[in-house]
Amino acid sequence: METKPLKLLVAGSSNTDMVIRTGRLPRPGETVSGGTFFMNPGGKGANQAVAIARLGGQVVFICKTGNDLFGQQAQRLFRDEGIDTSPIFTDEHHPSGVALIMVDGQAENCIAVAGGANSHLTPADMASVADVIREADIVLMQLEIPMETVELVAGIAFRAGRKVILNPAPAQALSPKLLHQLYLITPNETEAELISGVKITGMASAEEAARAIAARGVPHVVVTLGAKGALICSDGRLELVPAVKVKAVDTTAAGDIFNGALAVALAEYRTLREAVVFASKAAALSVTRVGAQASAPRRHEVDLFH
Numbered sequence: 115m116e117t118k119p120l121k122l123l124v125a126g127s128s129n130t131d132m133v134i135r136t137g138r139l140p141r142p143g144e145t146v147s148g149g150t151f152f153m154n155p156g157g158k159g160a161n162q163a164v165a166i167a168r169l170g171g172q173v174v175f176i177c178k179t180g181n182d183l184f185g186q187q188a189q190r191l192f193r194d195e196g197i198d199t200s201p202i203f204t205d206e207h208h209p210s211g212v213a214l215i216m217v218d219g220q221a222e223n224c225i226a227v228a229g230g231a232n233s234h235l236t237p238a239d240m241a242s243v244a245d246v247i248r249e250a251d252i253v254l255m256q257l258e259i260p261m262e263t264v265e266l267v268a269g270i271a272f273r274a275g276r277k278v279i280l281n282p283a284p285a286q287a288l289s290p291k292l293l294h295q296l297y298l299i300t301p302n303e304t305e306a307e308l309i310s311g312v313k314i315t316g317m318a319s320a321e322e323a324a325r326a327i328a329a330r331g332v333p334h335v336v337v338t339l340g341a342k343g344a345l346i347c348s349d350g351r352l353e354l355v356p357a358v359k360v361k362a363v364d365t366t367a368a369g370d371i372f373n374g375a376l377a378v379a380l381a382e383y384r385t386l387r388e389a390v391v392f393a394s395k396a397a398a399l400s401v402t403r404v405g406a407q408a409s410a411p412r413r414h415e416v417d418l419f420h
Contacts (some may be wrong), residue, residue: 123250126159127258165374241336358398
């Protein structure tokens, strides 16, 4: 008998990304001319929800958008992707989130975010949809919404026996209580340094950082190391999954695609290593394309990618 995939829920941010591609990133006070401009839907939560939907996952998304053109357009796009948007909140007093992104010729980027309605997604909002959170099997979050909101959702899911995955970006300090409620955490090097207190200078220190995070009560740790791959620390064992080599065009949402794909694979009962391999393929495909949600691959693309 075929096993039904687990239900996924993403709680997080929704932004509109305004992107300029230019030869190089400007220094402070400098103007760089000759760029091209485009606008894309983004936000870490939204990127991860879209990635899940495109990879065939059943996903509910909780976010808050402004009652403006950006928010209305975002919600319409989510529905078009097949995402359950029933618990999305509309803020009558604050605008939708916006991110200003610059991408250089080497696909490196710098990003400034105005959180808008994302910053007003409150614990009270989440308490009002607690039943929706409990109905999910796996809950995926990031840190572009208030920390107290993240902590409330983690607590609701943890007490209901659900698996909580945290992508701790942007980097922030995490409370011991939150760490103990997580099933899996997926920091990059910067975030892993902040959480563990270990300066990462190579693979040995990355392993030390992963072990230090696990010692704080997180059963499974995946430290993403960019071109070097992803380091798994699970049940006291360490394993490096090499990155898939591609020519990068835009790395803007690579981490979000990785996390969304990881959640999909775990929802299909794959092992953590198998899930990381799947996620690495999805992320590699995403960096060969421009944009955030626009770069999220479809399931058949990942399945056929070697």
